[in-house]
Amino acid sequence: KKEVQYGPVSPEKRTDPAMEKWRDNRFGQFIHWGLYAIPAGYWKGKYYKGAAEWLKSWAKVPMNEWAKLAEEFNPEQYDPEEWASMAKQMGARYVVLTTKHHEGFCLWPSQYTDFDISNTPYQKDLLKPFVEAYNKAGIDVYFYYSVLDWYHPDWRYALKSEEDKQAFERFKTFTKNQLSELIERYPSVKGFWFDGTWDASWKASGQFSYELEKHMKQLKPGLIINSRMRADEWGSRHFDSNGQMMGDYASGWERKLPTDTSVLHNDWEACMTVPENQWGYHKNWEGHVKTPTELIEMMVRCTALSGNFLLNFGPKEDGSIREEEQLLVKEIGNWMEQYGNAIYNCAYAGLEKQDWGYFTREPGSKTVNMVVCNIPVNKALRIQLPKNLFIQHYEYMGKPLSKLTLEEIGKNEYFIHLGKVKTKQPFVINIQLTSEKTDNGLYQKAKT
Numbered sequence: 001k002k003e004v005q006y007g008p009v010s011p012e013k014r015t016d017p018a019m020e021k022w023r024d025n026r027f028g029q030f031i032h033w034g035l036y037a038i039p040a041g042y043w044k045g046k047y048y049k050g051a052a053e054w055l056k057s058w059a060k061v062p063m064n065e066w067a068k069l070a071e072e073f074n075p076e077q078y079d080p081e082e083w084a085s086m087a088k089q090m091g092a093r094y095v096v097l098t099t100k101h102h103e104g105f106c107l108w109p110s111q112y113t114d115f116d117i118s119n120t121p122y123q124k125d126l127l128k129p130f131v132e133a134y135n136k137a138g139i140d141v142y143f144y145y146s147v148l149d150w151y152h153p154d155w156r157y158a159l160k161s162e163e164d165k166q167a168f169e170r171f172k173t174f175t176k177n178q179l180s181e182l183i184e185r186y187p188s189v190k191g192f193w194f195d196g197t198w199d200a201s202w203k204a205s206g207q208f209s210y211e212l213e214k215h216m217k218q219l220k221p222g223l224i225i226n227s228r229m230r231a232d233e234w235g236s237r238h239f240d241s242n243g244q245m246m247g248d249y250a251s252g253w254e255r256k257l258p259t260d261t262s263v264l265h266n267d268w269e270a271c272m273t274v275p276e277n278q279w280g281y282h283k284n285w286e287g288h289v290k291t292p293t294e295l296i297e298m299m300v301r302c303t304a305l306s307g308n309f310l311l312n313f314g315p316k317e318d319g320s321i322r323e324e325e326q327l328l329v330k331e332i333g334n335w336m337e338q339y340g341n342a343i344y345n346c347a348y349a350g351l352e353k354q355d356w357g358y359f360t361r362e363p364g365s366k367t368v369n370m371v372v373c374n375i376p377v378n379k380a381l382r383i384q385l386p387k388n389l390f391i392q393h394y395e396y397m398g399k400p401l402s403k404l405t406l407e408e409i410g411k412n413e414y415f416i417h418l419g420k421v422k423t424k425q426p427f428v429i430n431i432q433l434t435s436e437k438t439d440n441g442l443y444q445k446a447k448t
């Protein structure tokens with residue numbers, strides 16, 4: 001074991017109400033919105049297929065040229081009430097909004113930089129009405145914040161000289177000031193989603209980031225911070241040099257999902273783009289655009305492994321939402337209306353995964369949700385229970401799609417026969433488990 005002084009600030013599995021709510025939320029909306037939405041993947045007429053919020057890098061745009069975009073940022077269609085009502089319709093229980101991405105442009109009037117919304121034709125604070133609208137809709141608000149800041153003169157990728165070190169000291173103070181400012185201006189914020197923390201300069205700032213996390217949690221008790229904020233004093237990120245998770249949930253799952261139960265050890269969240277790799281608005285989504293069903297199945301997989309799913313939206317420069325994302329709001333919203341109870345407050349069910357889909361369960365409940373994503377050709381859903389558990393009752397959640405029958409095919413092993421089922425979307429069957437099995441094999445009448 002290595003001596004680690006600047007590892008985790010909070011206990012590994014927090015049980016306070018704020019963290020319990022984070023777990024219960026399960027499904028969140030990510031929003032990437034900044035100056036990059038203006039060029040939207042094109043620069044001087046040229047198309048760049050890389051992530052739109054990285055266009056400055058792909059097109060090698062000098063910062064003084066990129067910063068000119070602020071002079072034309074005027075999102076007249078921006079309507080946070082509309083955004084919040086869409087998020088609510090979709091069934092998102094929390095939202096993570098980019099307050100500042102790598103470009104360094106701030107959506108709020110920051111006293112620590114001139115590169116912010118107050119120096120645009122729009123002028124007004126975008127964050128305040130956003131926080132109010134989402135809170136009014138009952139949706140928890142989190143702030144994405146990029147430590148990496150391409151605009152700030154004191155940013156350094158590495159600390160190679162005394163000058164670098166002095167500049168980066170000023171940069172660290174700037175970062176602490178901005179984060180304190182965000183908490184003080186928007187006290188209902190529930191947590192921070194840090195990004196842009198992979199460079200050597202920040203990896204060498206383990207003590208500073210440790211104290212910064214502590215400072216933020218003193219400013220706002222209960223604050224929830226992702227593992228990506230930190231490196232320990234040895235430069236080990238997300239997990240310290242002894243494998244202890246830093247922050248309050250593991251946030252290394254970006255555009256990829258876990259495939260086994262090793263993630264159960266910590267809280268975690270996966271964030272996901274709708275196209276293959278676009279977070280900020282790109283005019284032309286190339287390649288595969290995930291369907292609502294694909295995204296629903298990803299969300300179910302996350303819940304089934306006790307993790308959160310954060311689905312990304314990239315609003316246009318004028319504040320409007322693109323067609324493809326409006327479709328997701330409708331389709332995912334319809335599904336969540338019927339089957340949200342298999343997601344919200346649910347987690348790993350402790351049962352052996354089967355090919356037809358996923359088990360989820362509200363911790364402590366006798367009801368297990370079977371979320372069926374792949375109907376077997378024999379229309380029989382196999383269930384293997386631990387030796388002291390039996391099925392007492394089974395039925396569709398919501399609208400029944402067919403007549404179900406149960407067959408015991410082995411020790412605590414069953415088939416649920418689906419009969420004729422016609423559906424385009426995943427569906428849910430609830431099973432009630434019991435620990436006693438009457439000796440003549442007939443089960444007690446369902447006590448519902």
Ligand SMILES: Cc1ccc([C@@H]2N[C@@H](C)[C@@H](O)[C@H]2O)cc1
Pocket residue numbers: 051053054195196254271279
């Ligand atoms: C290599 C790389 C750096 C940064 C990112 C940022 N993290 C995502 C959550 C987006 O903000 C993307 O710009 C993605 C890939």
